[in-house]
Amino acid sequence: METNHLRLNEQIATAMEMVANTAGFLWNKGWAERNGGNLSINLTMLVSQPFPPFTTSYETELSEAAPLLANNLLYITATGSRMREVARDPFARGCFIQFNDTGSNCTIVAPSGLLPSSELPTHILIQQFLKSQGNGYTSVLHTHPTELIALSHCRPFLNQKYLSDILLGMMPEARMFVPKGIGLVPYQKPGTVLLARATISALVNHDVVLWEKHGVLAVGTNVEECFDSIDILNKSAQIFLSARQAGYVADGLTGNQLNNTAPP
Ligand SMILES: [Zn+2]
CATH class of the missing domain: 3.40.225.10 (Class II aldolase/adducin N-terminal domain)
Incomplete structure (x- = not known):
């Protein structure tokens, strides 16, 4: 068999x-x-x-x-x-x-x-993209992390650099382990080639991509690595939103503090 x-x-x-x-x-x-x-x-x-x-x-x-x-x-x-x-x-x-x-x-x-x-065509396109990059990445993971999705429902956060700076500033590990930050993909219908292509564009400079009002897709050398990258960025989103819920805006790491936090 x-x-x-x-x-x-x-x-x-x-x-x-x-x-x-x-x-x-x-x-x-x-x-x-x-x-x-x-x-x-x-x-x-x-x-x-x-x-x-x-x-x-x-x-x-x-x-x-x-x-x-x-x-x-x-x-x-x-x-x-x-x-x-x-x-x-x-x-x-x-x-x-x-x-x-x-x-x-x-x-x-x-x-x-x-x-x-039903996302097989998307996975094939992304797997082919990973092969073209020759970076040893073999894995693609799509999931629905609550806090990152919540941020994508608010227009000011739909700015790749602004959102990445916030997330990487919430704790040293974010910058250490996900130094490229998060890519943004404007809303597209799930399962479409348009979504796949927009994702691939964002993956050129990122390993984790936020799909507006939908979820996150990450790539890496294995699926646990993909999970870890998403987990770290979602923890940053949780810290940021917890501070907001407590009535203040999180300061974030200073420029000096960030500079002293080099990726391993
Ligand atoms: Zn989904």
């Missing part, structure tokens, strides 16, 4: 353990209501190559070829999956995507027969 073959692969099992942990974090944080959020990992470099071609799968032609993903293997959460379910069994709540040798189509194995996330 194809799915047993995948399930028994030690490298895939290790990656799935990280998916399960991260999905649990998202659920416990309250960032994954109903089936909110999705994630993908490029497994190509993580598994021994060549990876055997799928035999029990269905094939789908891509509306737009992804030549940089030729012969690549991706994992993506399945459509309709709750993160609390992904946390229990990422195999059952995910799909494996194997691209052909030109990246023009792919075969999909779904261990539980579920379809891939």
